[in-house]
Amino acid sequence: MKVFIDQLTKKFGDVIGVEDLTLHIDDGEFVAFLGPSGCGKTTTLLTLAGIYKPTEGEIRFDERVVNRVPPKDRNIGMVFQSYALYPHMTVFQNIAYPLKLKKVAKAVQHERVEQVATTMGIGNLLDRRPGQLSGGQQQRVALGRALVKEPDILLFDEPLSNLDARLRLTMRGEIKHLQKDLGITSIYVTHDQVEAMTMADRIAVMNGGHLQAFDAPDELYSRPKTQFVAGFVGNPPMNFLSVEVSQAEGRYVAQAAGLRLEIGRERGERPASHAGAVVMGIRPEDIQISEDGTVAGEIYIVEPLGREDLIDVRVGRHSFLLLASTETQHHAGERVKLSFDMEKAQFFDPQTEKSLLWRQ
Amino acid sequence: MRNTATAPNSRGAWRSVLGAYGFMAPAGALVIVFFLIPVAIILYLSLTNLASSNFTSNLAAMEFVGLKNYRTLLNDQFARKIFFNTIFYVLFTLSIFNVTLALIVSLLTTHIDRGAGFLFRALWILPRITSPVVYILIWKRMMAEAPFGILNQFNTWLNQPTYNYIATNPWVFVVVVNGFIGLSFGMIIFTSAIESIPKDLLNASLVDGSSKLQRIRYVILPLIRWPLLFVFTYQTLSLLTSFVEIQLLTDGGPGLYRTEVWSLTAYHRALSNYFGNAQWGYGSAFAVLLVLIGVVLAVIYMRVFRFDELVAEPRVENL
Numbered sequence: 001m002k003v004f005i006d007q008l009t010k011k012f013g014d015v016i017g018v019e020d021l022t023l024h025i026d027d028g029e030f031v032a033f034l035g036p037s038g039c040g041k042t043t044t045l046l047t048l049a050g051i052y053k054p055t056e057g058e059i060r061f062d063e064r065v066v067n068r069v070p071p072k073d074r075n076i077g078m079v080f081q082s083y084a085l086y087p088h089m090t091v092f093q094n095i096a097y098p099l100k101l102k103k104v105a106k107a108v109q110h111e112r113v114e115q116v117a118t119t120m121g122i123g124n125l126l127d128r129r130p131g132q133l134s135g136g137q138q139q140r141v142a143l144g145r146a147l148v149k150e151p152d153i154l155l156f157d158e159p160l161s162n163l164d165a166r167l168r169l170t171m172r173g174e175i176k177h178l179q180k181d182l183g184i185t186s187i188y189v190t191h192d193q194v195e196a197m198t199m200a201d202r203i204a205v206m207n208g209g210h211l212q213a214f215d216a217p218d219e220l221y222s223r224p225k226t227q228f229v230a231g232f233v234g235n236p237p238m239n240f241l242s243v244e245v246s247q248a249e250g251r252y253v254a255q256a257a258g259l260r261l262e263i264g265r266e267r268g269e270r271p272a273s274h275a276g277a278v279v280m281g282i283r284p285e286d287i288q289i290s291e292d293g294t295v296a297g298e299i300y301i302v303e304p305l306g307r308e309d310l311i312d313v314r315v316g317r318h319s320f321l322l323l324a325s326t327e328t329q330h331h332a333g334e335r336v337k338l339s340f341d342m343e344k345a346q347f348f349d350p351q352t353e354k355s356l357l358w359r360q
Numbered sequence: 361m362r363n364t365a366t367a368p369n370s371r372g373a374w375r376s377v378l379g380a381y382g383f384m385a386p387a388g389a390l391v392i393v394f395f396l397i398p399v400a401i402i403l404y405l406s407l408t409n410l411a412s413s414n415f416t417s418n419l420a421a422m423e424f425v426g427l428k429n430y431r432t433l434l435n436d437q438f439a440r441k442i443f444f445n446t447i448f449y450v451l452f453t454l455s456i457f458n459v460t461l462a463l464i465v466s467l468l469t470t471h472i473d474r475g476a477g478f479l480f481r482a483l484w485i486l487p488r489i490t491s492p493v494v495y496i497l498i499w500k501r502m503m504a505e506a507p508f509g510i511l512n513q514f515n516t517w518l519n520q521p522t523y524n525y526i527a528t529n530p531w532v533f534v535v536v537v538n539g540f541i542g543l544s545f546g547m548i549i550f551t552s553a554i555e556s557i558p559k560d561l562l563n564a565s566l567v568d569g570s571s572k573l574q575r576i577r578y579v580i581l582p583l584i585r586w587p588l589l590f591v592f593t594y595q596t597l598s599l600l601t602s603f604v605e606i607q608l609l610t611d612g613g614p615g616l617y618r619t620e621v622w623s624l625t626a627y628h629r630a631l632s633n634y635f636g637n638a639q640w641g642y643g644s645a646f647a648v649l650l651v652l653i654g655v656v657l658a659v660i661y662m663r664v665f666r667f668d669e670l671v672a673e674p675r676v677e678n679l
Binding site for chain 1: 579583
């Protein structure tokens with residue numbers, strides 16, 4: 001089922017939950033809503049579910065406008081961060097609840113619940129109550145309950161946030177696999193950019209109730225259209241600093257105190273034509289410590305991550321995070337030279353925070 | 361069976377037992393001072409013929425008459441009527457107002473705008489926080505005979521016949537007047553129970569396909585089962601012993617014991633006899649029976665509603 005959100009605004013009194021959101025989701029697509037707390041992603045999800053009514057704008061499922069359709073007539077499955085299992089019902093009753101409300105015959109209920117429970121690997125827990133299950137088991141029950149009624153759309157509200165890190169990794173893979181298997185259009189709300197990057201076909205990045213970008217994960221990563229997206233997507237985060245970009249004799253140069261970096265023509269042209277300072281962004285993996293580096297700095301702190309080291313290097317009053325192989329031992333206080341891969345650098349207008357390279 | 365794990369066979373175990381009693385001590389002290397000791401006193405008084413005529417505050421000097429008061433009570437020609445009056449009063453006030461209407465008011469006020477719901481509930485607390493004398497005076501002034509009663513004044517203006525409302529329907533007013541106060545207790549407990557149900561659970565039910573009525577039936581009511589049973593139990597016991605409003609409204613009348621309830625009789629006999637002769641001994645017998653009924657009912661409720669089973673043992677396993 002396709003989902004069309006057109007100029008959706010949801011206000012709570014004077015407080016804006018989400019404003020002027022337009023988003024079209026394809027059939028069978030897995031879309032993540034990504035953003036910090038209070039960015040409007042959960043509001044949007046609950047509006048899609050029918051819990052909230054839109055203040056303005058329109059939501060359509062395929063051709064059907066659902067603005068005023070109550071949740072029960074939307075055929076949606078939803079998984080909550082808190083699992084939201086009914087504590088007074090057994091696992092079986094929890095999963096069977098949507099079927100019971102649909103007045104499905106008892107025998108069919110049993111069959112469908114058993115089938116879903118087996119798929120989710122919780123077939124042996126059907127007589128338990130939620131209070132007697134671990135977090136991971138509860139999450140499986142919640143997924144089972146969302147799937148049992150064969151929904152047209154699946155909504156996930158930070159479903160993995162309450163699980164421990166390892167389980168989160170397993171469930172991440174399982175949910176993605178299941179979604180591709182069933183081909184149900186899915187919307188997944190998260191503040192964890194790794195979850196969004198790994199699971200989604202497309203990511204809607206939101207901030208302050210507004211849509212910042214809606215793109216495939218690799219597009220967001222390599223061609224961020226706003227500074228917010230560039231900073232929010234990617235871990236460790238992108239380095240930002242204010243630079244002056246100038247052109248002399250066909251060569252483009254970005255300059256800041258203690259820093260002078262050459263840029264290729266393709267990247268440099270637009271920032272150079274911008275009057276005044278611009279914001280340059282560069283990802284940690286695009287900075288190397290090397291002998292023939294052009295920027296001198298001093299290591300402030302080394303954080304070993306196991307596979308690599310996360311190193312904070314101070315250049316004048318600027319600070320850069322970069323990733324370095326663990327083969328060479330670095331230590332705080334060490335003087336190093338850095339080389340920047342300027343073909344990967346991003347440039348943003350400091351006023352509008354929009355990208356100078358990629359137009360929206 | 362001997363359970364060695366919990367037997368206080370070591371210093372640590374003793375300490376934990378002492379700790380447990382320590383935590384129970386404040387509540388235990390209250391129960392002893394304000395329940396067990398008074399019960400013991402009225403039990404003793406009920407076995408004496410203490411009255412205004414032979415008053416003494418010396419326990420040893422009181423005249424011991426054994427079960428005479430209880431025999432008198434059983435042969436009292438009005439005791440039977442008063443007993444059934446009490447059941448009628450408790451049953452109707454409890455089932456109509458203190459539980460059912462309290463639940464309905466809670467459900468309604470939690471399903472409308474928050475502010476409006478709050479205002480409505482705040483208004484309904486007024487009878488409870490008003491002094492019973494003032495509250496009953498308001499009712500009496502409203503319902504009084506023509507030409508004094510407010511309602512009857514309207515009747516006169518509209519050329520309708522006037523009524524002596526309370527005298528003609530005393531039971532209706534006894535139940536309504538008490539119910540208006542009693543309702544607010546359940547209302548507060550139910551409302552807070554409903555509002556403490558996680559929002560996600562309520563949303564989940566709607567997404568799972570329930571209407572709001574189905575959500576009340578399948579999710580909200582089962583989740584407030586404990587408060588429901590609590591209000592039912594607590595209010596039965598509190599209605600059994602309440603009499604102030606009845607005393608002020610009808611004083612057990614009109615006529616002989618028409619709306620007299622057991623606790624009011626205990627009061628009348630022991631502290632306010634018509635003939636200026638307070639029968640403390642005889643009144644105590646009524647009170648002792650009331651305590652007995654209360655304790656028996658409490659035990660039955662605990663058993664029937666299986667309060668202990670409302671707490672499930674967790675069985676957590678790794679995934």
